[in-house]
Amino acid sequence: MASFFFFFIIIFLSFFHSALLLLNPADHETGGLAVQADDINIVQTRGVLWNNKCDFSVGKWVYDQSYPLYDSTCPYLSTAVTCQKNGRPDSDYEKWKWKPYGCSVPRFDALRFLAKVRRKRIMLVGDSIMRNQWESLVCLVQGVIPTARKRVTYNGPSMAFHAMDFETSIEFFWAPLLVELKRGGPGNKRILHLDLIEENARYWRGADILVFDSAHWWTHSDQTSSWDYYMEGNSLIRNMNPMVAYQKGLSTWAKWVDLNLDPRKTRVIFRSMSPRHNRQNGWKCYNQKQPLPFFSHQHVPGPLIVLQGVLKRMSFPVYLQDITTMTAFRRDGHPSIYRKLITQEEKQKLEGVSSDCSHWCLPGVPDSWNEMLSALL
Numbered sequence: 001m002a003s004f005f006f007f008f009i010i011i012f013l014s015f016f017h018s019a020l021l022l023l024n025p026a027d028h029e030t031g032g033l034a035v036q037a038d039d040i041n042i043v044q045t046r047g048v049l050w051n052n053k054c055d056f057s058v059g060k061w062v063y064d065q066s067y068p069l070y071d072s073t074c075p076y077l078s079t080a081v082t083c084q085k086n087g088r089p090d091s092d093y094e095k096w097k098w099k100p101y102g103c104s105v106p107r108f109d110a111l112r113f114l115a116k117v118r119r120k121r122i123m124l125v126g127d128s129i130m131r132n133q134w135e136s137l138v139c140l141v142q143g144v145i146p147t148a149r150k151r152v153t154y155n156g157p158s159m160a161f162h163a164m165d166f167e168t169s170i171e172f173f174w175a176p177l178l179v180e181l182k183r184g185g186p187g188n189k190r191i192l193h194l195d196l197i198e199e200n201a202r203y204w205r206g207a208d209i210l211v212f213d214s215a216h217w218w219t220h221s222d223q224t225s226s227w228d229y230y231m232e233g234n235s236l237i238r239n240m241n242p243m244v245a246y247q248k249g250l251s252t253w254a255k256w257v258d259l260n261l262d263p264r265k266t267r268v269i270f271r272s273m274s275p276r277h278n279r280q281n282g283w284k285c286y287n288q289k290q291p292l293p294f295f296s297h298q299h300v301p302g303p304l305i306v307l308q309g310v311l312k313r314m315s316f317p318v319y320l321q322d323i324t325t326m327t328a329f330r331r332d333g334h335p336s337i338y339r340k341l342i343t344q345e346e347k348q349k350l351e352g353v354s355s356d357c358s359h360w361c362l363p364g365v366p367d368s369w370n371e372m373l374s375a376l377l
Contacts, residue, residue, distance in 0.1 A: 059100035068363030083361035127176035215273035
């Protein structure tokens, strides 16, 4: 009787293991799209898979004197984010490290990261906040590469940093809406095609790691909108709820990923929106020198809710890198008036000086996003 019971247990465990592989065969075949060591909270399609070991999106900012990991003399930084070079008098914003509750994000190690992505193409796709993150990632790795063994190339809407000895490229592709924005029709108007994406997506083919973002341009008001009409099929639409349009555009992206990418060959990550701290929504970023200590109430932005819904309906395993809450604390990390080198007179008057409360000083907040990205890989 005992031997029969033991045999039954063996058969049951074998069946259970096989069932798990059928649920996600790619994890078995590739060594896993799952995360190593410090497991990260992920949204995985065909239902939500939460890893209880560590939720990277929930935690606090801790002051760390050993940061930053590079300085604003990095040659790949655009002028608008080099806040120290532009005269920002304080620098504590460079020294905060994100500490999730219950675990830690490993400190970025450039050589280890490059070893993990050897012979791979990493492409960051999205808007100027994603360009912000691309510059951060390039500056994090470039210091360990000899000058003659690194270069940047340009190809239409994309740019690529090449680490030649590692046969690796870290690329940025400009597609703030993901779907296609074209001119056409009567009056050569700007038309946002909610169901067309191939003109952008053809550049993404062949990448080993794809990181996407798209939210800011979808929430622009009528005065700052980048299009005159929406188009879906043959229908030209003047007005649409922005979140409905966003859902339609993201669904077009999701369909392309499901139909064109193989999870055994390509990893896909979608980074959630980076909050603004501007006056219109009751925040401000000028002269802020500390992260917010807490929130009086927790607000989940509409674009994040839409994004979560789209990802859950996909068949391709897309990882949601949720940086929205952690970044909302950091009203101190924006360029503010230090998006350019301003005169002493301008500093005193602050009249006519535009303040940037959307992008991020570098070194700064996006470095933490990239430490999370490195842990994911």
